[in-house]
Amino acid sequence: MIETKIKTIDFFAPISKGGTVGLVAKHGMGQVVVLTELFYRLKRNGYVTVLLYPQEKHQELEDLIADVDIAATSPEGIFEGISSLEKEGHIAFAADREHELSGELLKLKGKLMHSSTPDMTTFLFDLSGAAMDETLPFGKADTVWQFDAYLTSRHKFPAINPFASTSSKLDKSHQDQSHQNIKQRAQELLHQYRELQSLVEMNGLKEIPASELHIYQRGERLEAYLTQPFYVTEPYTGKKGESVDLQTTINDVRKILDGEKDSSELETLAYIGCL
Structure with missing residues (x-):
């Protein structure tokens, strides 16, 4: 896997090196910010960063350009740019889903396979938002990040859905058992928390049975912990970017699940790095 040191990505839906990642989001959910942060990291x-522009110009991609080594408006331009690389290394390649649907990416990858180019991990974003309405918008992508309107509306970023996002790296054959167990426990807690949250939004905390209050409060704390300040947003948020390795994230999540942070103030867990 490619360890990004972004907590929610590495924990719930890590990147398979050399594979394809599909980003499923509507406008305003933060997919371009996540992609920009990934390219920065x-x-x-040592990755070579490559961007194939969409057919139409999109202003939100301007921040991404700062960390792009090769950019082109056509697959031919991308092929020429990659073919001219003198240094070895892995490629991080981003393209709008429209190029996948048109068959252009398949042709490009076919040409690259017959040339001595480095391995490439592909990120497919969707600025149209149409992928959100499809069942399998990216076919057999190794990783899919489904962005979450509920998290977005509450300013919990990165707003990646912990239930709908998937990764082949989380198959039992690829994942150590401790990560698998902690991930399942985290998903169960967050699911219970969301059910209770709907009651709280309607009638306040008084609607939660005393026996379930600890579930709600731990879910709040876990959701807060999974937020993270990005390096590329420092000028806008005033918060220093943070990186957290996967094993630390696993250990921190376990502490929250086990109640070790029950007495911590909620705001001390939001937009931090590690505990």
């Missing part, structure tokens, strides 16, 4: 870890 990957470039500083």
Whole structure:
């Protein structure tokens, strides 16, 4: 896997190196911010970053350009740029889903396979938002990040859905058992928390049975912990970007699940790195 040190990605839906990642989101959910942050991090870890522009110009991609090594408006331009690379290394390649639907990406990857190009991990974003309405918008993508309107509306970023996002790296054959167990426990807690949250939104905390109050409060704390300040948003948020390795994230999530942070103030867990 590619460890991004973004907590919610590495924990719930990690990237398979050399695979394809599909981003499913509507406008305003933060998919371009996540992609920009990934390129920032990957470039500083020796990756060559490549962007195939959508057919129409989109202003939201402008921030991404700062960390792009090769950019082109056509698959031919991308092929020429990658073919001219002198250094070895892994490629992080991003393209709008429209190029996948048109068959252009399949042709491009076919040409690259017959040339001596480095391995490539592909990120398919969807600026149209149409993928959100489809069952399998990215076919057999190794990883799918489903962005969440509920998290977005409450300003919990990165707003990646912990239930609908998937990764082949989380198959039992690829994942160590402790990560698998903690992930399942985290999903169960967050699911219970969301059910209780709907009651709270309607009638307040008084509607939650005393026996379930700890579930609600731990869910609140886990959801807060999974937020994270990004390096690329520092100028806008005033918060320093944070990186957390996967094993630390697993250990931190376990502490929250086990009640070790029950007495912590909620705001001290939001938009931090590790505990």
